[in-house]
Amino acid sequence: MNSSNEKKSRYGMIIDLDRCNGCGACTVACAIENNVPPAQNKTNIKTGITWMQVYHVSNNESFPKSDTVFVPMFCQQCEEETPCVTVCPQNAVEVDPATGIVGQIPQRCLGCRYCMAACPYHARYFNWWDPQWSEGMKKQLNPDVAPRMRGVVEKCNFCQGRLHAAKAKAAAQGKKEIDPVEYIPACVESCPMQAITFGDLADETSTVSQSAKNKDTFRFLSRLGTEPKVHFHSEKSWVRDMAEKTLTRSKKEIVHG
Template identity: 45%
Template structure:
């Protein structure tokens, strides 16, 4: 692992108790990053959605039914031990996807990708999408495309980049002015578009950033499980499939236990065993 004391580790917290499932994050993401769409979006296996909102339920009948919505971008995993060996990075034969040790962002370099889709198979979050066709924009819509993000050609894989182009613009301005990047200078499109304020984005390594204050990341790995790093010390905060040791930088927050339970995909009866052997908050900070 490359050591850099000044390295950023950008991440986000999504409050599932605030999320209304409106889909504004999905629309803003597509608009900001020139994500193509098809005339018939009914076949979701072929659609491309960097940010996808899932619906969760507690499985109980009315009047005890509860609903939660879970937005899922790329989790920007740090890999086992948080050494940068993300599941997708580790399997890419073309080095088309890489881990940025100075940002903690998992990149996707389209001009290197030749479409083997190993990364799609390796990603446990289904956060990657393959371009089966060249993008076609309705007449006049090409005028609304962002000049900061290149449209992707067919035959390559694409995914959420934490709006990396926004980071580049903020970094260039900060370099010119000989200073550090301010927290609000670099924010993802989904963060700024969320009407409920459910998404918080920032530098997990910076104690002054709100995302760090919410997550309270533990710098020391669990001695019983060295592969998990950056676990939250906030009992309301959890990460998806944390047991895998992928160490994602997208955290979720909820007051409801069943939501936290669903986030780690525990089977029936398994959650009780985990609480019995490791404590009620062991898997969720």
């Protein structure tokens, strides 16, 4: 057994919504890192695959009092009663006890999409088509991440390929734990506003753990009791208040997505 697994980590994130300017770098970096295929001709917001989906959320005030924040939404890595784990008939979703990361195992997935229905964050995506890249782009795929096939569900896994690489490096150096700087998900690395902080929530001294206790830090749909490990931060009260609203694609909702 890998010695780095001896310590029980709880990886999580804090996203500063006041800093996010909706540039989309996290979304693009995530797709490249995880070999998510580009959209095909007919792909749209309902059939596309964006592990990191950035929503455009308005305060519903009229011009010029309108205000907008960009909310990166992805697998919230629920700790308790993880809905997708509970409903999966194939055991294709599991929470890694060593890291707390909710992993998706495409080889087991039957494509029933119960997990998509169960996910309160709309953070799971179904492969409606075979993944397609142009011939040259196939040679530019990340060699550490297997592309998923048609008919399975996929989602953010905090760039598990990077975690494995960091673990392998630590093991090669005879270390018991990975160096935190060796494991940074692609979205965190690429964010030009440094709006995303990543780290071990179980480590009381980590920045992410400290920031999670800030009074302006919140989690979406915390009332469900699933204990998501992704936290958000905003000094704007209307932003914090929306945390308990349901993300929906209804035209009448103030939340677009």
